[in-house]
Amino acid sequence: MxxxxxxxxxxxxxxxxxxxxxxxxxxxxxxxxxxxxxxxxxxxxxxxxxxxxxxxxxxxxxxxxxxxxxxxxxxxxxxxxxxxxxxxxxxxxxxxxxxxxxxxxxxxxxxxxxxxxxxxxxxxxxxxxxxxxxxxxxxxxxxxxxxxxxxxxxxxxxxxxxxxxxxxxxxxxxxxxxxxxxxxxxxxxxxxxxxxxxxxxxPVVAPAAGRAAKPAALAFRGKLQLFWACWNKNGWPELDTFTPDAAVAAAAYAAAALDFKAVIDNYGLTLYKNGEPGSIDALGKADILPNYFELFQPTANGNSEVIMGFTHGVTGTGQGEELMRDFGSRTSENSQAWVHPRYEIANRYQSTITGDFTTPLIPMDPSGAGRTTPNSAVNPQSYANRDYRMKSTILWDYEMMMGLSALAETGYHPWIFKKWGAVEKINGVNYTTVNASDVNSGYLFRKFVRDYPGNGRNYGNLTWPVMRLADVFLMYAEASNEVSGPLPEAISVVNKVRHRGNLPALAASKTADKFAFFSAIEQERIVELIGEGQRSFDLRRWRALSRVWGAPGGDGKWTINTQGANVTRYYQNLAELAYQQMYIxxxxxxxxxxxxxxxxxxxxx
Missing domain, CATH: 1.25.40.890 (Serine Threonine Protein Phosphatase 5, Tetratricopeptide repeat)
Known part of the structure; x- marks a missing residue:
């Protein structure tokens, strides 16, 4: 042969x-x-x-x-x-x-x-x-x-x-x-x-775990039409064989909205634990974490929010996922923190009291007044009364996480930026701090990091969410907004996503017109889908690189950390050609x- x-x-x-x-x-x-x-x-x-x-x-x-x-x-x-x-x-x-x-x-x-x-x-x-x-x-x-x-x-x-x-x-x-x-x-x-x-x-219901059913096919068809609509609305000049068409865009947005609405209405799907936020522990504790955190733990496998997911096996199967290795720290089964939050995400988490953005954090040196100054990025109290998804997603100074080593728990460890594996006394108790010396922003991910023992860093069995109902809600809102402006149904599903963060419903000003509503949808996509690979594709289909990083030939944008240091500067003095090469x-x-x-x-x- x-x-x-x-x-x-x-x-x-x-x-x-x-x-x-x-x-x-x-x-x-x-x-x-x-x-x-x-x-x-x-x-x-x-x-x-x-x-x-x-x-x-x-x-x-x-x-x-x-x-x-x-x-x-x-x-x-x-x-x-x-x-x-x-x-x-x-x-x-x-x-x-x-x-x-x-x-x-x-x-x-x-x-x-x-x-x-x-x-x-x-x-x-x-x-x-x-x-x-x-x-x-x-x-x-x-x-x-x-x-x-x-x-x-x-x-x-x-x-x-x-x-x-x-x-x-x-x-x-x-x-x-x-x-x-x-x-x-x-x-x-x-x-x-x-x-x-x-x-x-x-079939309407998948025949086995990790297999697809009708809602998955319909959701992906809707997503394809949404992208097709964006390319036709916003153009794709880097693809010189393609000619955008506004009429095609309008039809594609409408078709996408219909497919997403069918997924939402026809199959009895619900957000994890019906979208309820669950309970949350006090600042600096982690015995009780919100439902959003649980959604990304293997114990939630099989929930109806994951319309399509890829299953994984545990130790010995050769089919494990490596989320802990990539998101976790040395304190979590000697993981590597290949992926961690930038400082800029923290200001995107809104207040559970006002439902809007809080006063921007102030990067400060923790050795001075930083630990007590209001709105200081290194003051743990600055993070009170925030979207529950914040505590579920990232760790800031003095937040606790469960340590894991040799498939066993090692107790709670506080995250303190730049104190790697040090001994820190908190309320009279000595703790060993989280060891993640490769993190340069001041924050570490909690999302996707298992907080219970039994499997190594390369042997997780989370069903990776390729398509989630929350994403469908937000894509439906986006597509229908392009066609008809803010519809009551679309506002309702965005508010359902917000509710899991224990946030109040959107204020009237956030749905006053299609532009304000789009900003509210983008905000929810940022905090809801972080770490799931969506932002890159959103920025491209919306042609938003200049909005995020500044115009070609400009000063670009520094990323910073919680202590006020500049970390990396992106897009400084880049020519238009460099931007074009990001789009295709x-x-x-x-x-x-x-x-x-x-x-x-x-x-x-």
């Missing part, structure tokens, strides 16, 4: 294995499983399901570390480029200078395309001879595979615009060595067809060297 060339153009050979996940690096010299003998496989519904599960395992690795993308925004720092060992390797996640560093992701995404095509192609063949009683299940299997394929292509066009489209299994270079890029609109239509087929064929990524040069028909995106020519 012929072996696959390890330099397959576009296609990651990783994605061709039926049995292994996308991180297996030993497949280049294996026999291609795309040539499995049909006599020994593709005979039963169980065969189809087995292959589909393999596709899920492969595609999962393309999305379950999307939190790295938040490093492209202004509220989360990702230290350098992503760690090695997975599909995000060699991708850069700083706020600038990133568009040329995604060749690995391009390859991995096309591996996901080929893997899903493998399932779609072979299960479609099974339909020709299937028993009538098996047809619905086989069509649902194709629907799930097409949903996964649509998700992968959606990510491809979001980063690169026009991309080659592969609708069948690829086994050698000659099948792709001369492919051209398909125009954005055509790829979008193919993704729409995948999502629509999935919606029509999938470079077609990998190695792929263009192998295929002269691949054109390059405008800012990279």
């Amino acid at each position: 012929k072996k696959i060339n390890s330099k397959l153009i576009f296609i990651s050979v990783i994605g061709l294995s039926l049995f292994a996940g996308s991180c297996n690096k030993d497949l280049l010299n294996q026999e291609p499983t795309t040539e499995l003998d049909a006599a020994s496989f593709w005979k039963t519904e169980q065969d189809a399901t087995f292959a589909l599960n393999g596709a899920y395992a492969d595609v999962r690795g393309l999305f379950d570390r999307d939190y790295y993308y938040d490093g492209h925004g202004e509220f989360v720092r990702v230290r350098g480029q992503a760690p090695s060992g997975h599909d995000y390797e060699f991708c850069r996640f700083n706020p600038s200078g990133i568009g040329s560093a995604f060749s690995t992701m391009w390859t991995a995404l096309y591996g996901g395309v080929n893997r899903t095509n493998y399932v779609i192609e072979n299960v479609t063949k099974m339909l020709a001879t299937a028993k009538p009683s098996s047809v619905a299940n086989l069509e649902a299997t194709i629907g799930e595979a097409r949903l996964l394929r649509g998700m992968v292509y959606f990510r491809l066009i979001s980063l690169w615009g026009d991309v080659p489209y592969l609708g069948n299994v690829i086994t050698d270079n000659t099948q792709v060595s001369s492919l051209s890029r398909m125009p954005l609109a055509q790829v979008k239509d193919s993704i729409m067809a995948d999502f629509t087929y999935a919606f029509e064929k999938l 990524f470079q077609i990998p040069l190695a792929e263009r060297d192998r295929n002269p028909n691949l054109t390059q995106n405008l800012p990279w020519r």
Whole structure:
């Protein structure tokens, strides 16, 4: 049997294995499983399901570390480029200078395309001879595979615009060595067809944990239409083959709103614990944390808010997630804090009393009056009466977290910026402070960090939320606002998201017109979805880089820390071209060297 060339153009050979996940690096010299003998496989519904599960395992690795993308925004720092060992390797996640560093992701995404095509192609063949009683299940299997394929292509066009489209299994270079890029609109239509087929064929309720059902397909179709509307409204000048159309934008916003409304109204889905905020402990304590914190713990797996999520296994399965390793500190199973909040996020958490922003924090030196000065960033009392999602998401000075080591609890530890593993006496008790010397903002994440023992830093079993109902609420509000301005239904669902933070309903001034309401929606997207990889894509589809970082050629923006020091300056004196390269990524040069028909995106020519 012929072996696959390890330099397959576009296609990651990783994605061709039926049995292994996308991180297996030993497949280049294996026999291609795309040539499995049909006599020994593709005979039963169980065969189809087995292959589909393999596709899920492969595609999962393309999305379950999307939190790295938040490093492209202004509220989360990702230290350098992503760690090695997975599909995000060699991708850069700083706020600038990133568009040329995604060749690995391009390859991995096309591996996901080929893997899903493998399932779609072979299960479609099974339909020709299937028993009538098996047809619905086989069509649902194709629907799930097409949903996964649509998700992968959606990510491809979001980063690169026009991309080659592969609708069948690829086994050698000659099948792709001369492919051209398909125009954005055509790829979008193919993704729409995948999502629509999935919606029509999938069951109302998923057959197993980690599998998709109708609401997932409908939510992704709505999201695709929302992005399509944004590109047509705001333009995408860096993609010179695309001409925006205001009428197309209006129609797409309306269609997106209808899909999101159907998800909200037709399937009995609710926010975690019905969106109630739960209880909260006093400042400096962590025995009682709000429901929003629980939502991102494995104990909440299976809740109806997660419309689609990728499941993970624990120690010994080889399928664990690494959220603790990336979000946690040395005090949490010797984790590495690859991802942590920037100082700028703290001022986004509103008052539970007024429902609006508080007086901005003042960075101060803690050795002087900083610990007692009102609104000081190092005064713990400055964080009183804030959105419950704040305590659920970040740690500020003297907030406690449970330490974990060798799969056991080590007791509570206070977070105190720049005191790494020191002994600190608090109320007469000696504590060892949290050790996270790589954090430079003054804050550490609590979100996604397990606070109970049993698994190591690389072996979490959280179901990673690819699509949440709260996100659907906010996307519905955004899409309907573009069509009709602030509708009562849209205001209501935004207030439901706010309620989980124990915030009062939006004031009338926040919904006075579509511009004020959009600002309120953006605010909720920032605090609700932080660390989930959404901000980067929001900034691009809204064309908001200049709004966030300043105009080209300007002074840019310093990020700072709680003690008043400048940390990093971004976008200083950057030319317009540098901004353009943030909006659309470079077609990998190695792929263009192998295929002269691949054109390059405008800012990279």
